[in-house]
Amino acid sequence: MKKFKNYLKRGNVKDQLSLYIILLPFLLWYILFEYKAMYGLIIAFKDFNLFRGIAGSDWIGLDNFREFLTSPYFYTTLKNTIFLNIYSLIFEFPFAIILALMLNEVKNRYFRSIIQTISFLPYFIAIVVTAGITINILSPSSGVINHILSKIGFEKIYFLSKPEYFRGIFTGMNTWKSTGFNAIIYLAALTSVDESLYEAAKIDGATKFQQLRFITFPSIIPTIVIMLILKVGSMLNVAFETVLLLYQPATYSTSDVISTYVYRTGMLMQDFGLATAVGLFNAIIGFILVYLANRWSKKITSSGLW
Template sequence: MSMRSNILLEAPEQNNSLIYKIKRQFKIYGQNKYLILLFLPGLIWFIIFKYGPMYGLLMAFQDYSLVKGVWGSTWVGLKHFQYLFTGPDFLPVLKNTIIISAYKIIFGFPAPIILALMLNEVKSTAFKRTIQTVSYLPHFFSWVVLAGLVMMALSPSVGIVNQIIQAFGGKPIFFVADKQWFRTVLVATDIWASIGWGSIIYLAAIAGLDPELYEAAVLDGANRWQRIRHITIPGIAPTIAVMLILRTGSILDAGFDQVMNLYSPPVYDVADIIDTYMYRMGIGGFQFSLTTAAGMFKSVIGFVLIIITNILSKRVSEGEYGIW
């Protein structure tokens, strides 16, 4: 066999070697160096603020001491997890978290989708931009400001909502201090604060649909509702699936900022969630190891739920919709 034939036979083996793959990968990086530079600030942010602090999870397995630090504190194994799951406070807090978050998913998740579908059908550009601006605005305010507005609007003495109720012969309701109404207030105000910003993703997905599909549907005699049902909704279904998977993964995040600024002792029984429990025990009670264990529990459950919902989504959609 000639020398040329030997080289050709050896080439595939060399191409599959680890060194060749590394060199090839770095060559690709070199060709896309400017894109990598644009990506670096975000990567550095995640390394510093997300991955860097992860060593603090060790506190969940220690009796953490501020004086001794993470590496000098006594190791206690699963002691704090055992206390967390058997203690009298955690199960009610977990129940409140799941209920509030489930309400927000059931009622709040479809809200930006509906708004995006409605805005897509608006022909007046000025009216559409006005609605978008008004609905986006609450997103740019902190819950400290929004909670103050909610308190004023729902005040039993001067609030506009109670004034309307009294105008129709009803009695004023102290919404934010009433156990029967507080969760409703949380869900309604969460929708108000997030519906506009959340609709941006779905409007972008709708903008990416082929206009020829709508033109063909009009020629076939499809009305507006039929075009939404058979073109728009199926077209944005992958986006909806991904957003639902991510939202389900954060089911144990019921909105710390919102609850912290709205709740009060009369509604603790229905409003105390994992995040406020962690804040109270960690910052107020200096039980850093216990709150770290609670946070780790949240992260593990969220990770498991994302995997499960992604698998279910791919099975239901026959492999079409999913994160990976």
């Protein structure tokens, strides 16, 4: 408290008033739409009735959590959520790093700008449009993939109705859409690498691969670690809109995730208490994963979020 008073006395607040004014809308938004909304989490512990409101609904404790943890949907949705994130971690996450490292080695600025723009453009396409493109490409009647299969003598496949294909389709679409944007983060980190390191390496006779291994890649490890922690922290959060647009009852065994279960339970079945309990469970597990991933990162690499 004494340090805070000294900070005010030195006139730092007055000198940086414009910065605080710029920060104010963000703080207000966060308070209104993030912290104030947390009051609604009480619904998870109540038999919520829309007409009686939160205060008037009966308190039932942990019954909603027990219902979810003992329901047949718990194992299926948890398994699918984890598997989709593991697929993303194995395929989608490294692609951005590889693309950034490759672009960093391209010396022709014009060619590099073209490749970067082409890879970045899918990020601006609305997820509904992206899903529509994917559905059309995989269509059994007019899709390009099935047209090629029929031309070479294979039977047409309705990919989106086959549970075994869903995870690959979901991961492939997300990789195409997000790789360019994620690569920019690593390219930004690579701009801070001291060029004198490369010059010294060349004098010592280091090859391109050795420069990449001992200079380029280690320089972006802190950024990779932070992105990995955030990725692990969202292990129970899957791109809800993407799954909702691509899945169907025939593929529930591999596509139904926690977020879609929350949507069906809350919006379609009107069981708001159970939906809130599932969402809170998801958030708590996510927080634990972030904490554990950060501790592991600090122990192994000495880098972390805090």
